[in-house]
Amino acid sequence: MAKIQTVKFKNRPVIIGSYSIVGPKEGQGNFKNYFDYIMQDDRFGEKTYEQAEKKMIQHAIIGAIEKAHLKTSDVDLLLAGDLLNQIISSSYAARDFSCAYLGLFGACSTMAESIAVGASLVNGGLFNNVVCSTASHFSTAERQFRFPLELGNQRPPTSQWTVTGAGSCVLAQSGKGPIVTSATFGKVIDWGINDVNDMGAVMAPAAMDTMLTHFRDTKTTPDDYDLIVTGDLGKLGSEILIDLMEDQGIKLGLNYNDCGQMYFTREQSALSGGSGCGCCATVLNSFIMKKLQDGKYKKVLFMPTGALMSTTAAQQGETIPGICHAVVIERGEE
Amino acid sequence: MDAKQRNEAYNNYVKAKIPKTRPWPTLFYSFLVGGIICCLGQGINDLILLWFPNMAQQTAWGYTLIILIFLASFLTGIGVYDKIGKFAGGGSIVPITGFSNSITSPALEFKHEGIIYGLCVKMFTIAGPVIVSGVVASVLVGIIYLFI
Numbered sequence: 001m002a003k004i005q006t007v008k009f010k011n012r013p014v015i016i017g018s019y020s021i022v023g024p025k026e027g028q029g030n031f032k033n034y035f036d037y038i039m040q041d042d043r044f045g046e047k048t049y050e051q052a053e054k055k056m057i058q059h060a061i062i063g064a065i066e067k068a069h070l071k072t073s074d075v076d077l078l079l080a081g082d083l084l085n086q087i088i089s090s091s092y093a094a095r096d097f098s099c100a101y102l103g104l105f106g107a108c109s110t111m112a113e114s115i116a117v118g119a120s121l122v123n124g125g126l127f128n129n130v131v132c133s134t135a136s137h138f139s140t141a142e143r144q145f146r147f148p149l150e151l152g153n154q155r156p157p158t159s160q161w162t163v164t165g166a167g168s169c170v171l172a173q174s175g176k177g178p179i180v181t182s183a184t185f186g187k188v189i190d191w192g193i194n195d196v197n198d199m200g201a202v203m204a205p206a207a208m209d210t211m212l213t214h215f216r217d218t219k220t221t222p223d224d225y226d227l228i229v230t231g232d233l234g235k236l237g238s239e240i241l242i243d244l245m246e247d248q249g250i251k252l253g254l255n256y257n258d259c260g261q262m263y264f265t266r267e268q269s270a271l272s273g274g275s276g277c278g279c280c281a282t283v284l285n286s287f288i289m290k291k292l293q294d295g296k297y298k299k300v301l302f303m304p305t306g307a308l309m310s311t312t313a314a315q316q317g318e319t320i321p322g323i324c325h326a327v328v329i330e331r332g333e334e
Numbered sequence: 335m336d337a338k339q340r341n342e343a344y345n346n347y348v349k350a351k352i353p354k355t356r357p358w359p360t361l362f363y364s365f366l367v368g369g370i371i372c373c374l375g376q377g378i379n380d381l382i383l384l385w386f387p388n389m390a391q392q393t394a395w396g397y398t399l400i401i402l403i404f405l406a407s408f409l410t411g412i413g414v415y416d417k418i419g420k421f422a423g424g425g426s427i428v429p430i431t432g433f434s435n436s437i438t439s440p441a442l443e444f445k446h447e448g449i450i451y452g453l454c455v456k457m458f459t460i461a462g463p464v465i466v467s468g469v470v471a472s473v474l475v476g477i478i479y480l481f482i
Contacts, residue, residue: 143444147439147460148443149442149443150410150411150435150442150443151419151435151436151440151460152416152417152426152432152435153419153420153427154420156355157354157355158352192341192344201351205344236352239351240347240348
């Protein structure tokens with residue numbers, strides 16, 4: 001029997017609510033008209049950036065639950081993850097919710113990972129309402145992975161800007177909203193890149209692998225989707241993915257794009273684009289969901305990528321493994 | 335093609351694809367800002383000697399350094415130095431002001447983890463290697479000096 005990577009959700013789990021919250025810089029980017037909430041201050045009234053990130057997740061979870069017209073007590077399971085060590089933002093945020101919790105780590109692919117896991121559980125009829133959430137914060141990621149904020153260094157042109165933002169959605173067995181129809185769980189792929197400033201090149205082979213598997217397993221082609229969107233490959237990474245796919249004989253056309261590449265305007269000097277869990281999570285839960293509800297898109301392949309990086313392993317000379325999970329979200333019947 | 339060959343080919347492909355930093359504008363801004371910082375230092379030194387004509391040159395140099403370090407530290411604190419650095423690159427890293435920035439910025443960043451384990455421990459995460467190399471180099475030079 002062939003190994004299973006792609007699953008189809010016959011019982012059609014529905015995304016009945018979604019919510020996005022972003023920082024001030026992100027609030028001036030290309031998706032500014034779609035976000036639910038734009039923070040005035042990237043500390044969000046908290047003492048530290050870590051606490052701000054935790055509060056963002058809480059805010060996004062509550063927002064999504066309210067938009068789904070539910071109460072927090074209606075939620076059975078919370079699936080969440082973030083970039084910080086021991087995924088503290090998610091786990092600490094989960095203290096305030098009286099439901100079961102699974103912490104996930106898929107780096108920047110966490111949004112798709114949580115939807116894929118959540119949809120599987122809902123489709124199986126095991127849980128009724130599952131909340132999927134993730135967040136990232138520029139200032140917490142910088143200090144964990146790179147340099148202090150006030151250090152006067154220059155960033156290389158391949159580096160990306162970690163998005164300050166959180167996104168959440170509520171999956172349910174029935175209701176109104178976009179439907180998760182299938183998911184492809186990705187493999188860990190490492191093609192020997194060890195440049196911590198070039199995440200796009202790390203993750204592009206993983207995206208290629210998952211994309212090929214998905215097209216093969218579902219017997220679809222890029223033309224079957226209104227939008228194929230990767231998470232945060234950035235400008236360089238998405239160009240690499242297009243090249244890699246072309247080598248495999250699949251041409252990605254105008255319906256392919258990358259959240260990181262689209263996120264910021266040219267004037268915002270974000271170099272290769274946005275990155276972080278919050279990047280694709282906020283785009284999915286604002287722009288893409290609205291377009292699915294409006295009927296502009298009918299079928300979207302959402303496939304965020306993650307660089308499963310640790311600063312310790314990178315300093316020890318290890319190359320960086322990447323991963324990509326894909327979920328197909330379709331417009332539901334009205 | 336085995337995995338090793340594939341990785342090598344991919345690394346070469348990525349290397350060719352990476353956008354390069356443009357050297358001439360980068361060098362220009364770096365020398366411009368670096369030069370301005372040096373002129374500022376010379377100006378401060380001259381002013382000190384003008385106002386205190388009896389001061390020894392050596393002492394005046396000391397005060398000049400203290401003033402430059404303070405200025406860079408202050409600019410880091412109010413969030414200006416990183417903006418200069420983004421524009422100037424090496425120009426604002428190489429002078430002593432860059433050293434001051436590299437100590438002040440982690441001190442600011444990690445103050446929430448406490449005075450001892452946060453601020454004091456993390457203060458030298460960036461400047462540490464420079465200090466170690468400086469001390470080691472001075473020991474080596476001292477040994478050479480002993481024999482000549």
